[in-house]
Amino acid sequence: MxxxxxxxxxxxxxxxxxxxxxxxxxxxxxxxxxxxxxxxxxxxxxxxxxxxxxxxxxxxxxxxxxxxxxxxxxxxxxxxxxxxxxxxxxxxxxxxxxxxxxxxxxxxxxxxxxxxxxAAGKVSVEASIEALEGLLQSLAAEAAKKQGIEVKKTKLTLTQDGPRAVSFRAEVTAKIFVMSAMLALTGRLEIDDEFNAKLSSLGLDGDAMVTNLAGSFLRPRLDKLEGKVFPLFAFLPAGLQLRDIEVSVAPALQVQARFGGGV
Known part of the structure; x- marks a missing residue:
């Protein structure tokens, strides 16, 4: 609409x-x-x-x-x-x-x-890996700042996990006091028939010190995100009956779909 x-x-x-x-x-x-x-x-x-x-x-x-x-x-x-x-x-x-x-x-x-x-229609949404890394870093920095943790670098790896899904691993290098450590967020993202993204299998691993410290405030947030569905983008008009939804990860994360009566 x-x-x-x-x-x-x-x-x-x-x-x-x-x-x-x-x-x-x-x-x-x-x-x-x-x-x-x-x-x-x-x-x-x-x-x-x-x-x-x-x-x-x-x-x-x-x-x-x-x-x-x-x-x-x-x-x-x-x-x-x-x-x-x-x-x-x-x-x-x-x-x-x-x-x-x-x-x-x-x-x-x-x-x-x-x-x-x-009669026929197409939808395409694309984001570069670098853009997604920047988005993740800003979100991680916002959350970590309240805990006295400084986020220095973020690396995102995406792996195809079926025609509509990707597995991801986001490695965050953080500075705690005078030490640097790595924390990784892992999980799966799947696109449903309504062009919504669903997160699942969310987990944390990495260096023990930062995992223990960050896990105390991140784990409850991840539990709330587990299985939650998010509208993919506000750009799309509501009510589209999409089909042939496909996700690809190289060279960028791209989601495509068709709508209408055409083939």
Whole structure:
């Protein structure tokens, strides 16, 4: 679902672009580049460029239910961010669909453009290993600082573990007082049918001193994360019926999927 906002429902392609810009802006995504081409409501193309947008794990494209005000058809729908910044880590994300049918719901001030069907579509999300290492290091540093531990370096290793899953090992080199030691977080990440990530088999190993020290405050957090499901990215509209989901780890972590009736 894509957020729209305006005094009245759009009745031209230009008004739809403006309503989407205001809707994204109300959700904290400023300065998107949106282009709508064709005779509304049968558009030839709708493009939404969110490059540079900053998202967090708590963000999600807002949606508003209600009776459908109008159906909009789009010959080619594209939405991308190259890159987006997820928790300040650069991520490439792209969605495209052909012969897309959408409906406008809610009311003009707080409405949604809902993707209902498509002849064919693709979704791709990609992050480099270096970007993921930087993200992990910032999260680890935030948690460790409260315990007087300084995180110096993070190394991430990913291993393919089935078509939708990867095993990971994140080695964190930390400084405790005047000594350096290594702590490793291991686990498995699997993508479900809704493009959510599920964490499992979380464990800690490494140098005994830092494992014992860090384990006292990390283990309860890991227990809470075990089996928990997280939306992969706020970039994706809710409600997509995805299929053919695949995960690959080289040269970057990439998740791809298809949607719609095409093959």
């Amino acid at each position: 894509l957020p729209i906002s305006g005094e009245t429902f759009p009745v031209t392609a230009a008004e739809l672009s403006a309503a989407l810009e205001r809707g994204f802006g109300a959700g904290g995504i400023t300065s998107p580049t949106i282009t709508a081409e064709g005779a509304y409501p049968q558009l030839a193309k709708l493009s939404i460029d969110l490059t540079g947008a900053e998202l967090t794990r708590d963000d999600r494209l807002r949606s508003f239910d209600g009776a459908a005000a109008r159906t909009v058809t789009v010959g080619l729908f594209e939405m991308w961010g190259e890159p987006l910044y997820f928790e300040k880590a650069p991520v490439k994300a792209r969605l495209s669909g052909e012969a897309v049918q959408m409906r406008i719901t809610g009311d003009p001030q707080v409405g949604s453009l809902v993707l209902e069907s498509a």
